Structure formats: C-alpha cells, structure tokens
Amino acid sequence: MALQHTLSLAFGLLGNIISLLVFLAPVPTFYTIYKKKTTEGFQALPYVIGLLSSMLYIYYALLKEELKYDANLLITINSVGGVIETLYISLFLFYAPKKARISTATLLFSLNCFSYGVMVVLTRFLATGEMRIKIVGWICLVFSLSVFVAPLGVLRQVIRTKSVEFMPFPLSFFLTLGAVAWFFYGFLIKDYYIALPNILGFFLGVVQMVVYVVYKNAKEVLEDQPKGQELSEHIIDVRKISTLVCPEMSPAVILQPNVDITSDMIEVVQNIIIMAEKTEETKEPTMDDDASTKV
Secondary structure, three states: OHHHHHHHHHHHHHHHHHHHHHHHOOHHHHHHHHHHOOOOOOOOHHHHHHHHHHHHHHHHHHHHHHOOOOOHHHHHHHHHHHHHHHHHHHHHHHHOOHHHHHHHHHHHHHHHHHHHHHHHHHHHHHOOHHHHHHHHHHHHHHHHHHHHHOOHHHHHHHHHHOOOOOOOHHHHHHHHHHHHHHHHHHHHOOOHHHHHHHHHHHHHHHHHHHHHHHHOOHHHHHHHHHHHHHHHHHHHHHHHHHHHHOHHHHHHHHOOOOOOOOHHHHHHHHHHHHHHHHHHHHHHHHHHHHHHHHO
C-alpha cells in the first residue's frame, strides 16, 4: 500500500511537470503571432477546449476534496493551466482578424461560461455525494478526449498543405508523455476518469509525431518544384518565339523535347534569344527602306 501511494505520488508529480511543459509548448507559436501581429492560420479551439478541461478538473478535484479524497495534484496543475490558457486566448483575441475574433469569443462564451455554468448549477442541486463525483467525472472524461482530439483539425491541415508550421512538435511530444504519466497516476489511485482518456491521448500523440516526421521536409521540396517548372515554361515560350522568328532553328530545338534543364540547355536558350534579337534588328531596317522607297 505504501509503495502504491509512493508510485501514485511520483506519477502525479511527473504528470504535473509534463503538463506544465504541455501548457508552455505553444509559447513559440504565440511569440510568432506577437511578432507578426496576426494569428494567420492558427486556431483557438485547442486552447478554448484546454481551458474548459482545466476548469472541469478543478471542479472535479474540489468535489473529491469535499469527500476527503486527496486531489491536490489535480488542483495545482489545472489552476496553473487555466491561467496559461487564459493568457493564450487573450493574445489570440487581440491579434485575430475580426471574423476569427467573433467566432472565438462566441465559442468561449458558449462553452466556458454558459455550458460550464449550467453544469455546475445542475450538479450542485440535482446530485449529491458520490453520484455527483461520478457525473462530473464522466463529463471530465469526455472533455479530456476532446483535448486530445482537438489538434486533429490541425493534423488534417498538415496533411492537406504538407506543412507542419501550425503543428509544433513539442506540443505533440509532451502530450504523449503527459498521457503516460496521468494514465499510471489514475490507474494507481483507481480513478478511471483520469486513466481512461489518457489511453487515447497516448495513441493520438504518437500519430501526431509520426505525421510531423513525415511532412516536416515536404514544404521545402514543394517550394523548390515551381522554380524548375517556371524555367521549363520559359523555355517552351522561347521555342515558340524562335519558331516564329527563326524557323530554320526550330527543328534543332523540337527534336529534344524531354531534355533535362542543365547548364548546356540554358546556354542554348540564351543563344536562341540572341539570334532572335539579331533577326529583329535585321528586319527593322528593311521595313524602313521599303517605307522610304514608297515615299
């Protein structure tokens, strides 16, 4: 029994430390927002859900304290997390465009104010003792799952854009470690409202890290690709010009339509352009002479 208490305390403290790092993981993201003075493609939903989860677990822990359960570790980390999430949301609202600001404020009011307030009032007056803890525990479980599922919207954006700019790796990494720590903490104290959602959290965290590794260099490859395509299109335009201006040169170019773009090819293109310019120069005096002859 003493060993179980020691292990639960150890995993609880570890969970507090890792959860604090999870809360601090978006700091580089919000520093970027502060520097650019815009939220760009960042989403506020994970932070709104995160704040609501902290509020729910504080209420859940206070209910357990009323029945003489030890829930200090839940109160401390979720209190700190609530303050940090509030700062994130405030910064987001300050720099977000008008449309994003309105939608975020609406979501914040509907979930964190109205829905949370209704839940607290109903559970205080319609349930008592262990039943109240079970009801709030199930609500906490559902919203814990929402915290882990919320970044999946960003995951879809990463797959669509092939860019990991809006999915910081530290956040996914610490979410996964935190899920492991809180699972063992909940399992050891036999609080399955804490343990169960962290099983899904672990697997989703692993998926996010795998996607990050897959797409972390994809954007650089895509950025290099249009340059070669642009040069290729330029060469095709030069071929058309050379065919019109200097028809005798067209067979030499058209015979090699699939030639790689090398330094030799670029030199050939340059020579074609020079010859085309010379041809234009030789044609202009002729036109002037014809005009003078007619006069």
